[in-house]
Amino acid sequence: MANLPFPSKRAPIYQDIPDEKWNSWRWQLSNRLNSAEDFEKVLNLTDSERRALNTQNLFRVDITPYYASLMDPNDTEDPIRKQVVPRDDEITPFTGMMEDSLAEDRHSPVPGLVHRYPDRVLMLVTTQCASYCRYCTRSRIVGDPTATFSRSEFEMQIDYLKRTPQVRDVLLSGGDPLVLAPKLLEELLSRLREIPHIEIIRIGSRVPVFMPQRVDDELCNMLQKYHPLWMNIHVNHPNEISAELAQATDRLTRAGIPLGNQAVLLAGVNDCVHIQRRLVQDLVRIRVRPYYLYQCDLVEGAGHFRTPVAKGIEIIEGLRGHTSGYAVPTYVVDAPGGGGKIPLMPNYQVTMSDHKIVLRNYEGYITTYEEPIEYRPHDPKTCAYCQNKRVEPGQSGLSGLLDGEEMFIKPEGFDQLHNRGGGAHRLRADDAKWKPLGIGSGSKDEA
Ligand SMILES: *Cc1c(COP(=O)(O)O)cnc(C)c1O
Numbered sequence: 064m065a066n067l068p069f070p071s072k073r074a075p076i077y078q079d080i081p082d083e084k085w086n087s088w089r090w091q092l093s094n095r096l097n098s099a100e101d102f103e104k105v106l107n108l109t110d111s112e113r114r115a116l117n118t119q120n121l122f123r124v125d126i127t128p129y130y131a132s133l134m135d136p137n138d139t140e141d142p143i144r145k146q147v148v149p150r151d152d153e154i155t156p157f158t159g160m161m162e163d164s165l166a167e168d169r170h171s172p173v174p175g176l177v178h179r180y181p182d183r184v185l186m187l188v189t190t191q192c193a194s195y196c197r198y199c200t201r202s203r204i205v206g207d208p209t210a211t212f213s214r215s216e217f218e219m220q221i222d223y224l225k226r227t228p229q230v231r232d233v234l235l236s237g238g239d240p241l242v243l244a245p246k247l248l249e250e251l252l253s254r255l256r257e258i259p260h261i262e263i264i265r266i267g268s269r270v271p272v273f274m275p276q277r278v279d280d281e282l283c284n285m286l287q288k289y290h291p292l293w294m295n296i297h298v299n300h301p302n303e304i305s306a307e308l309a310q311a312t313d314r315l316t317r318a319g320i321p322l323g324n325q326a327v328l329l330a331g332v333n334d335c336v337h338i339q340r341r342l343v344q345d346l347v348r349i350r351v352r353p354y355y356l357y358q359c360d361l362v363e364g365a366g367h368f369r370t371p372v373a374k375g376i377e378i379i380e381g382l383r384g385h386t387s388g389y390a391v392p393t394y395v396v397d398a399p400g401g402g403g404k405i406p407l408m409p410n411y412q413v414t415m416s417d418h419k420i421v422l423r424n425y426e427g428y429i430t431t432y433e434e435p436i437e438y439r440p441h442d443p444k445t446c447a448y449c450q451n452k453r454v455e456p457g458q459s460g461l462s463g464l465l466d467g468e469e470m471f472i473k474p475e476g477f478d479q480l481h482n483r484g485g486g487a488h489r490l491r492a493d494d495a496k497w498k499p500l501g502i503g504s505g506s507k508d509e510a
Contacts, residue, residue, distance in 0.1 A: 067348060071306040074105050074132040085128075088277040092193065092242070095125040102148065106136045115149035122364055123206030124149060126194045130273045133302055142300040142332045147194055152367035162203050164361040166401030173219040179403055183232035186220055188212060188251060192239040193273035198327060198365040200397075205238055212243065221254055224261065231262040241270035241277055245285060252289040264289060267325070269297040271311040278311035283318040295323040295354055299333050301341040304349060312349045323354030326392065328375050329368045330359075336381035343382060343390035353392035358407075361399055372396065372407065380409040384425025 077085065084090040099116040102108055108116075115121060126147050134144045163169075170179045177185040187201075190210045199205055224230055233255055240248060255261055270277050286292055294315060298304060312322055324346050328334060333342065343353045358375055359368045375394045382391045395404040413421040413429065420432045443449035 067306070067309050069304050069306045069309050069345075069349075072132045074128070074136070076104050077128050077132065080128075086276050088274050088279075091127045091129055091274050091276055094128050095194070096128070096131055097124045097126070105131050106134065106144065106148070107139075109139050109150070111150040111152075112139075112148055114151045115153055118149075118151075118154055121149055121153070122197070122199065122202045123195050125192075125206075127274050129276065129307065130194055133305065140331065141302075142338075143302055145332050146196055146198075146299060146329070149197055150367075153197060153364040155366065156363065160361050160363045160366060161399065162363060164399050165200065165397055167201075170401055173223045174216045175213075176220045176223060178227075178230075179401065182229055183234060184224070184227075184230050185234045185236055187237050188217075188235050188240050189238035189243055191237070191242050193242055193270050193277070196269070196327075198329060198359055198362060198368045200360045200362055201238075202362060202364065212247065217251070221258075224255070224258055228260045231260060232265065233261055233263075234265045234267060236267040239268050239270055240266050241268040241282070245282065249285050252286075252292075256289050263291045263293060265293045265295065267295045267297075271296045271308055271315070272298055272303055275305070275307040275311035278314050280314070283314050283320075286315075286320060287318040290319060292320055293323070294320050295325050296351060297325050297327075298342065298346060298351070299326045299329060300338065301345050304342075304345045309349045312351055316350045322351040324351050324392070325355045325357065326353070327357045327359055327368075328370055328378070328394075330370045332368070334370045334374050334378075336378050339378045340382060340386060343392065344386060347387060347390045353390055355404070356392045356394045358394070358396040360397055376407055376409050379407075380425070383409070 073080075073085070080090075096102055096105065099108060099113050102112070102116065116124065124147075130143070130147065134141045138144070167177045167179075167185075170177050172178050175187040177187070179185070187204070189212050190205050190207050192205060195202075195206055204210065224233065235251070240251075243251070252264065255264055296312070298308075315322055326333065326342065333339060339356075346353055356375060356378065358372060359365060359370065361369075379391065379394045393406050394408070395406050397404050411423055413423055415421070418434045418436070420434070421429060422432055423429050447454050
């Protein structure tokens, strides 16, 4: 690995901690900061922060000494501090907020499993994290120390997956799967790997960012037994990219795990094209591919982090073409009410007619693209993929047909979860339910 310039920091109060403690994830977990008194040792708290920390029923606070050390103790607007130290804005409600804004609970066939897309599921395996983000989408369930991993729920989840063969991708999230006891995480992965139709497993984790010490040889050796395994981490600001994080991502990629990043667009933290450009360029240096940039969800306590959607589009416009294509994430809004992730892009298509498209490039330069006069498309009638027949890897065309076999087998209860009619849908403001919009499906507009 080329010498990378990323710093390694320790707040003054931790200078005398022996390295073997500092580098131990167990020490980092058990020495987390969570009270005004703890924070006063590391930061100069503002009145607003002190008020929030002393409020009853606040969403859980916990910060590893490693992550706290990345903050500038004298900068009350520090982008790392704002992500994890509560301030009294958090106690202020805003109109439009929702407890379960993505309607995940409505798409749960069994507790802890969210089946919103046809071929993949989200599996919530713990409520615990290494530190807690103030804008957490799942603050309704995350952090509760009495609601940890449940074996009986896990068995129900495995059972659902076994009888749901169209699930080929399982995304472990929570909470943070990498705070589970190593043996328990391995048991989870090996049970999933016993199910033949599960092609890939993904882990969504902020542990490499909050507690890179956890990414040790023991963890990497265990994870690489369960390939194909992918991982998304969660970095929001270039100040989070440290020597320790770079070492953790190096270990994970050497273990063959492709890494992506899911960032959240946050007012006063990273709502700036220059910060985002530095972030995505530093991410590709540590071999992490920016995957999604999320619009902040409508979560209670997180109103002060929200930005206009135009800001996200402006950021993508300032990246695409201006830097490596590898470094450009997809900007998405996770639709309130459970519509899934919706990608948003700057508009590069000026006009379109029968044979010509007028386009603009990243510099604003206008160009005309001539469509082909004659187009002979492939024949769906002789295409095994179009005929909805299973095609085994390495086979193609009609030799791969297994007569009468369907690609998608619906499990019990799937229609009730997903049956919202065909074609495009529209969110109705009054009841936040999805209605057919009547484009392409031939159905009537009901509103
Ligand atoms: C984000 C998400 C996924 C994964 O979506 P991808 O676009 O494939 O990364 C799956 N299920 C749920 C419920 C999700 O929110």
